[in-house]
Amino acid sequence: MNFNKHYLAGLAMVSAVALCAFTGPKPKTDPVYDNLDKSVKPGDNFFLYANGGWIKRNPIPNAYSSWGIGNVVGEDIRERLRNINEAALKANAPKGSTTQKIGDFYFSGLDTIGIERAGLNPIKAQLDMIDRAQDVKGILAATAYVGAYGVRTMLGARVGQDDKNSVKMLVQMSQGGLGLPNRDYYFKTDARTTKIRTDYTTNHLPTMLKLSGWDEAKATKGAESIYKIEKFLADSNRKLEDMRDPYRNYNKMPLAKLNALTPAINWSEQFRLMEYKPVDTVIVGQPEYLRAVNKALTTFSVDDWKAYLRWKVLSAYAPYLNKAFDDESFRFSGKVLAGRKEQLPRIKRVTDTENQLMGELLGQLFVKEYFPQTSKVRYNQMVEAMRQSYREHIAKLDWMSAATKQKALTKLNAIHPKVGYPDKWKDYSTLDIDRVSYAGNVMRARHWAYLNNVNKLGKPVDHSEWGMTPQTYNASYSPTNNEITLPAAQFMIPGVKDADVDDAVVYGYAAASTIGHEITHGFDDEGRQYDAKGNLKSWWTKQDSAKFTQRAEMLVQQFNGYVVLDSLHINGKATLGENIADLGGIVLGIDAFKKTKQYKEGKKINGLTPMQRFFLGYALGWLGHTRDESLANQILTDVHSPGFLRVNGPFTDVPEFYTAFGIKKGDKMWLDPSQRVKIW
Template identity: 75%
Template sequence: MTKTYNKIILCGAVLTTMALSAYIAKPNDPVFDNLDQSVSPGADFFKYANGGWLKRNPIPAAYSSWGIGNVVSEELRDRLKKINEDALAANAPKGTTTQKIGDFYFTGLDTVNIEKRGIDPLKAQLALIDQANDVPSILNAAAVLSTTGTRNVFGARVGQDAKNSAKMILQLGQAGLGLPNRDYYFKTDARTVKIRTDYTTNHLPTMLKLTGYDEQQAKAGAESIYRIEKFLADSSRKLEKLRDPYANYHKMTLAQLNALTPDVNWNTVFKAMELKPVDSVIVGQPEYYRALNTALKTFAAGDWKAYLRWKLIASYSPYLTKAVDDESFRFGGKVISGRKEQLPRWKRVLDTENGLMGEALGFLFVKEYFPVTAKRRYTDMVEAIRQAYREHIAKLDWMTPETKQKALVKLNAIHPKVGYPDKWKDFSTLVMDRESYAGNVMRARHWAYLVNINKLGKPVDHTEWGMTPQTYNASYSPSNNEITLPAAQFTIPGVKDSEVDDAVAYGYVAASTIGHEITHGFDDEGRQFDAKGNLKTWWTPTDSVRFTKRANMLADQFSSYVVLDSLHVNGKASLGENIADLGGIVLGIDAFKKTKQYKEGKLINGLTPMQRFFLGYALGWLGQERDEALANQILTDVHAPGFLRVNGPFSDVPEFYEAFHIKKGDKMWLDPAKRVKIW
């Protein structure tokens, strides 16, 4: 009993004789096995919960971060590798999914052929760029390149009209940059300056030389590219400004769009982009397109040719020769993310295939790896969270009855997609062969592009999934008012779903995923959409003021956290995610309190059910990042770092203080007056 006693004292549980009789020893415990017993829960709960695992699992050289998502991905890759190897050996009939998977995998691994072909797969695109000598031909080249996945000055896609969610409409957003976002062009801290210097004096010239430019052309071209990008960046919005749905909604007729940018003939551009006739468009950031119009007149055709060559080679670098791929990784993988080496080639090929044909792989994946019992468990959990949310709304002391009623209508209308689609994507028109890896990628990108733009003017397909079943992630769609919960998101590495107790499952899934995504429908951005997914005011002014006051408290709380050097969390940019985290936790707690495990109160490995709930939640953010990746995340990501997604919201939750006996003077302690309660 000595070992058990030590475990129990560490967790703050005081055992009576009766409690000891209810103690359960659980082997292969996904939360107890991760503990760092040298850290107090009140000092740093993230390290207490995950520190043991982190000490045993340093970041591998090929990664910029390492955590539970990576371990799940490794398991998934092994399973997908078997699917691909079986397809490779199947000699399947042409046109079948198995043939397409096998041929794609074959070309990705065929490095001899890749080296032999050099940059020939881009020959037609490079010729198109070389022939562009004026504004119309530059725009034509940019438009054509965008149809096969080369991102450049046009941020175009077809999506739901935010104010009329039943309509699919063309949307234009800011684009055109080569560095991760606009702040990289202007920040003056040493870390960002070092990245910018490498980009302009090393990376850009090297990549241009790999397209065929000589030394002088490459140096001049790099200078031109940077001037164009910085000019566009100056009229690009900051991360937090992109989160206001009203401020990023500007619906225009085609005539109004042409008037906004008089040097861009959008009729011609849209035709080159293979679009059907366009009568109206939503422009997210008009100032960006005004700047683009000016840039087209300011910079010479030669400048734009260098820019488009750069965009093309950057877009296809992972699928070309080792020299191109290595330089792309040196800058993007090492300088930006801090990785030390590339992943093995087979893993990179699988990741690419997953991005292009993920649902084809997913169909084969779920048949073998996601049982019906798991789908049922998490479908039921969605409803448990929904019921907890209903009860929370009813008890809110800051929301008026009028808005409560509308909130309940929206909550009840949320549609959950759990595990995998009921209707799978049709890949029958996608052509794959064994000739060229870059060629296969190009065709797959064009196929996906056509799938997107052919939605223009058609009814919204609510059966379509935006994620594959084997994706370790989840999402909420404001326009569809739906949550998507892929099968892989429920995975705990090395543990069968049937072996995961409810306490851990409710923390790991119900709180950090299901409750989180449902709360996104009521965060600072999602709350502005109604039950049908339309951007529409449905709150009373009083309710909006009260909500905003509480939300601003949370933004201030997170902005106070210093992450690295002088870098703070951007509390405004990450506000939606932080609201969703906090909401998910409190909803998960109340849903869990209704379970048999919570009511019985039995200890497992010295941990109470509520302690295991919080540890289950922390398990969802198990991981660590290199400094380079952490700095990049602060500047470019609306999510706070994982350790703060645990420690931050836990400091606002009363049950956390009770479960781990957090007291004043502990680092995790937050004065009651400063604790945020929204939902």
Template identity: 75%
Template sequence: MTKISTKTLIYAATITALGLSAYTVAPLIDPKNDPVYKNLDTSVKPGDNFFEYANGGWIKRNPIPAAYSSWGIGNEVGEEIRERLRKINEDAEKANAPKGSASQKIGDFYYSGLDTVTIEKEGIAPIQSELAMIDGIKNVQDILHVSAYLNTYGTRGIIGAGVGQDAKNSTKMMVHLRQSGLGLANRDYYFRTDARTTRIREDYRTKHLPAMLKLAGWNEQMATQGAESVFKIEKYLAENNRKLEDMRDPYRNYNKMSVAQLNQLTPEISWPVLFKDLELKAVDSVIVGQPEYYKAVNTALKTFGIDDWKAYLRWKVISTNASYLSKAIEDENFRFSGTVLSGRKEQLPRWKRVLDTENGIMGEILGQLFVKEYFPVQAKARYTQMVENVRIAFREHIEKLDWMSPQTKQKALTKLNAVHPKVGYPDHWKDFSTLVIDRKSYAGNVIRARHWAYLNSVNKLGKPVDHQEWNMTPQTYNANYSPSNNEITLPAAQFIIPGVKDADVDDAVVYGYAAASTIGHEITHGFDDQGRQFDAKGNLKAWWTPQDSAKFTQRAQLLVNQFNNQVVLDSLHINGKATLGENIADLGGIVIGLTAFEKTQQYKEGKPINGLTPLQRFFLGYALGWLGHTRNEALANQILTDVHSPGFLRVNVPFTDVPEFYTAFQIKPGDKMWVDPDKRVKIW
């Protein structure tokens, strides 16, 4: 007979009283180390606010640090990774490694970023040549020439040029032109009249812009006048930027034209000359995302004066490089972007800021060292197999759909079978041998690295698509789906649960945390409102019957309505149309991940751990993926600029559409999260 302690009996009685599950003798993970049990706030009913119930205990114990606009599981993973990368950098800094080696580049970059004495001594010297070019502008051709040159060094102005796959011929790399030109995060900041947005806009126009232009070398009068010039140009361009939700229509944002047609669209711009300045070779046709924006640029070049454009370009240079220059410049940049926009009270320690910059610039060099130590072969194997388990589950969902015709189902299955997963880390790493890094200048290193990255991108023009290349580093806490490649990228860091070894996490939690919120989510992106319009080979092509397409749209609209009704702050609602793709992927990931989990031994055995059934642990594992909280300033910015809903809604809203959620937590009519069965959304 198993002896049960008094402490265990009390614990079991508490669990039962909460209505979670009846107590049975079962394997226990130490509650202090259980990645879901330890976060619970049992003062909240699961059926009233599941996010708070699942994560509220952690939130109460973990206020947002002053240097952050939000704090959650991604930050905790990031802190673990930063500490590991810090050691790698400090070792490289002392190594006296051969010139050109990975270790030399890492060590010298880190050194230059921490060398504040040299940074202060340099002032704006690292950008002085760019500022001199701007001062020398005499006509429209000069404006375009300087804009293009700056673009190649990472300063994005009026021309949003880049190289990427042709959406209708995914084997071909093409020049893309997209809307650009703004200093605030998107067009809504220039026009919304609510108090919060108005306050941000006025700070930007009357405080931030003049302060930065003064720091870039102008006197107070020139800076004040220059700020007005910058704002009036940006506001005009904003009037001709598409809204966030309108950027999600792949057909409307695909406008292929010859260079001759492009010249007709914008007669003030000689595109053959501009493409040469942009270091783009042999361009015969381009894909213009938003033609009306470039017509507006053409008008703006004639409308605004040369001095207006000089102020605008000066602002672009100083703002792009602010984080790598003197303390005064960096502090003002943080005051606006960090505090006014995001609510952060102080900056991160300098070593973290430098490390984050290095990660963005040459993260794959760090990634090679990171995965050797921190992502074992067993973990890669576990998640590679999990991708296939999720694929099998999704296949079953497609086959059982009652609203899709056999004809479309067959093509959907073909696309699903063709999804290519990239798990953990690349099989082939990027070659950084031509990137020069030294200890002389931090800003100089960043500027050279940006130019290297730009050339690395534009040199793909006319070459075969490299399906081995990753667009994320292994140490990135994120994942994505590429419609043009029909592939999912799942970096090693995305599977980390802070403070817990991967081998010690039970399948219920892992299937919620990884299979549902990440793997299933990313695969579902291939079948969301945007992704579904691309075929198995990644081409933008109508492969649905019109009837099935209409049925999908009807179901998706129900999800739009669900999220439109969510009020986050003040008068700020979720934009259900702009966030639709992510919301479809969340709901799809949950139901597909759940089907995959139902095939595991843990689900079939049904034994509780810490009083939580496997099904309950699955939902808690999913909620763990969105654990965290956010300052109001950052939430407001997210609502206006991001296609992702806030984390708490990514848990609470889709769960109300999942029947098994109601069963798992005994949710009944009258509970705040109850939705009548006939009003629940089901797509995949």
């Protein structure tokens, strides 16, 4: 399970932020002071006080739905990856080598003449198989075939750890089947959502089908079929907040019970077609969804399903086909859903796609040049500083019993940090990349990733494997592995040399908002239900669990009260885990920072005290602003609160924040002490 830290999209280059005490001269460029908007009172809107100056100077570019620190860093990383690609393009490397694969993928993505000439040929085999289907059996065979090449259909399956026995790898099945972002888009009646849904049904779907060769009448009828199936499936998709209950979303069953749940599907045959080894047990996340799929297979016609699967293939590959497909895909997903005004330049899009599909190939070359071993050591040291702060917090808790504290410490001590880059890289030797077809390369890379996952069935868990690349501006916590992943790129502060970054900013920006945040996920409302070995198993006393839930509910209500856009409120229950992790990371980071030389000396930099700079450093991690369309989408689909509330929300619960900036009753961010949430 991946808990994304940053809502800002984008890749990032790495910077070895100095973790030792800052002793250098006053910085010429101050990563926090230079962003201030002093016309805003810290106690009224701290996010804008901290970041408003930068926001005023940096409007959102037309090609983006948001613009902030992740995007700025992303531009830097793209440039460095472009240099790697350009070198590979000219290298004339031997077939099968890393350099050859990188260079040829890059060439194929930029070969717009070849892409136009190819038309629909790269996906012809998939479309032909769908067209040949005569009955439900044929539809299921086509579903298995296209799913193995990265097409998301109504049957979602993968191999993952058994939540209650984390050393076992089992087939996991979950809800899906939709073309709009989630179930709410099919049922909400507000003007914004209705407009999106109308465009989808009357414009986007029929346009894509017409581009694939269907005439007006057939495309119109096909669009109606697609939407009928999707809305039917959406009705049995669980809501965002309900997907965060690990017990309710864990339904382990033998194959015979799965067959009984969906009698229209012979799962032994289906798994064979999906290239799985013999399967005897599965974990079903949402049984009611599979019942709905079964009913849909016997309710809707074969022609309805053919239109549905055709759309799924077109949607999955449109960005890699000719300009007409690419443009229409962007018009809806980029403009209508996200509010972007234009596409990124093609060279950036190709680089991003390559990084998504072959990230560790690029990563191997990236870390050689940009992330020395010494940096890996530094970040491991900061992880231990934050772990020690958490130990001290647990020991001082007045609401947790000694028995639960001991188990919490056992879990905390067992958390495994993955820092910088993998010690063992993925083996891409079986991945074939050439210069013939961009979509073909994407298809083979997706199939390689599919087989890489499928082949984990029945094998020991590979704890050395990473779920993200070193050049990714993100971080994660895995409850079944009880580990945090901190990629090299995550720690960069754009435009500032490492040596010029003081500890106060580092402890806010890196220790609190990243390391402490991810560690706290092991103890949030969901992560706390897993033990030290990564098993879904109760280890809390009933009394301690009730006390935790009571405190967490205060945070739910706090965030429920925030209105973001029009009538859209934060979903406090859906975002609870991230909000707990944000608050936890801040309070742990504060106490870790208090042990540093800079804090103890108390010297000001640019008129700011060390503790003020800590809070500004944390706010720097959420520097940015977002278009309304993208913000609305985030509220409905994302378990992360918008960036400005990941600053203003938890800060109102932290006593040191009030002291550092002189926040008083009457200020907009003031919360009475009795209303402030304290969990960790």
